[in-house]
Amino acid sequence: MTPAPDGLSDVKQKVAQAVDRLADDLERISHLIHANPELCFKEEKAAAWLTEFLEKQGAAVERGVGGLPTAFRATIESGAGRAAGPTIAIMAEYDALPNIGHACGHNVIATSGAGAGAAIALALKTLPFAGRIQVIGTPAEEGGAGKVKLMEAGVFKDVDAAMMIHGRCGTQIWRPSLGVIKVKCEFFGKASHASSWPWRGINALNATIQLFVSLDAMRQQLQPDARVHGIITKGGDQANIIPEHTAAEFYLRAPTKDYCKELLRRFEACAQGAATATGCTVTVTPDPTIHDPLKPNFTMADLFGKNLERIDFPVDPDDGEAGYGSTDCGNVSQALPTIHPYIRISPDGVPGHSREFAEWAKSPLARKGIVAAAKALAMTALDLLADPAALKKAKDEFGGTKI
Numbered sequence: 001m002t003p004a005p006d007g008l009s010d011v012k013q014k015v016a017q018a019v020d021r022l023a024d025d026l027e028r029i030s031h032l033i034h035a036n037p038e039l040c041f042k043e044e045k046a047a048a049w050l051t052e053f054l055e056k057q058g059a060a061v062e063r064g065v066g067g068l069p070t071a072f073r074a075t076i077e078s079g080a081g082r083a084a085g086p087t088i089a090i091m092a093e094y095d096a097l098p099n100i101g102h103a104c105g106h107n108v109i110a111t112s113g114a115g116a117g118a119a120i121a122l123a124l125k126t127l128p129f130a131g132r133i134q135v136i137g138t139p140a141e142e143g144g145a146g147k148v149k150l151m152e153a154g155v156f157k158d159v160d161a162a163m164m165i166h167g168r169c170g171t172q173i174w175r176p177s178l179g180v181i182k183v184k185c186e187f188f189g190k191a192s193h194a195s196s197w198p199w200r201g202i203n204a205l206n207a208t209i210q211l212f213v214s215l216d217a218m219r220q221q222l223q224p225d226a227r228v229h230g231i232i233t234k235g236g237d238q239a240n241i242i243p244e245h246t247a248a249e250f251y252l253r254a255p256t257k258d259y260c261k262e263l264l265r266r267f268e269a270c271a272q273g274a275a276t277a278t279g280c281t282v283t284v285t286p287d288p289t290i291h292d293p294l295k296p297n298f299t300m301a302d303l304f305g306k307n308l309e310r311i312d313f314p315v316d317p318d319d320g321e322a323g324y325g326s327t328d329c330g331n332v333s334q335a336l337p338t339i340h341p342y343i344r345i346s347p348d349g350v351p352g353h354s355r356e357f358a359e360w361a362k363s364p365l366a367r368k369g370i371v372a373a374a375k376a377l378a379m380t381a382l383d384l385l386a387d388p389a390a391l392k393k394a395k396d397e398f399g400g401t402k403i
């Protein structure tokens, strides 16, 4: 049964009040995660703090779901006799970046998502609507494609719609993201004394440098939103040895999966060219997991926007200054109706993956973002359970669009 609209309104108010009651705890856990940055698949402390917190508020917690020790699922279900019904997932990320810590603000994502579930559990105990809400703890967004692994393990099999929030220098209910193919490239040459016998060596570092130069030339003929960028992970062993083996890693990004594949084709040609020019041999190894671009769901995004409005949290016009990143949430969005909106946790113009953004991720502005995001996520999940027509509309939209 769909409850009367003011019934839903009461429920939303109770849950929002519960978020306010939990706000100090959420900020404390956010700061703990921030102060203890853990890399992909190693988020043991973060997963422990989040699951303990959700359990304490009354959610049923499963740890290590999908074969990933730092993944979890926390479920809040409807009361007796209403166990059937849809499943709405709220995703939480909590991994950090190497050396620059929580410069992507995943501590904010974690506590917003867990905060939404915890507030629902605390305020309602059991859901007044048929179905369930699950907070899914998804490890390894930065480099491990944890959500893809969880999907392959069936964790999202019964999920009808999914959502998460990401911190940013502005609040936007929709921004695109790019697909990514990650690729490793190794060159093999021949070692020789770099001074007395240089002509007897084959220089694998020259091949890597040539590849970067070729990619720079290639870039001018790419479509504007495509991105090709990389680092050298091995440049040689010592300056007096002609490098016999070098390695580099690249991300090839584009708004569509097809154009990502075109980038890989061109990349392979550049790598082959660099090998030929230097006399090296080359291996190009693309990661089998392609990150998909985000598929929008404007039905769910609108609900999320209306809930932000309800709590008087302003949505910002897109500054138009920044390009786009990528996320393993893209793969979820290609499998089921999904939203990935952004909440402000810094002033305008602060780039993600910067030390400055890492500082903002533990600021009073981040606390405001966590509280608003937890409320809006919880309310949007409740909207989809309370109103089967809204969920159907989101599903119809998902079935009718392709990106």
Ligand SMILES: [Zn+2]
Residues within 6 Å of the ligand: 104, 142, 352, 353
């Ligand atoms: Zn990031």
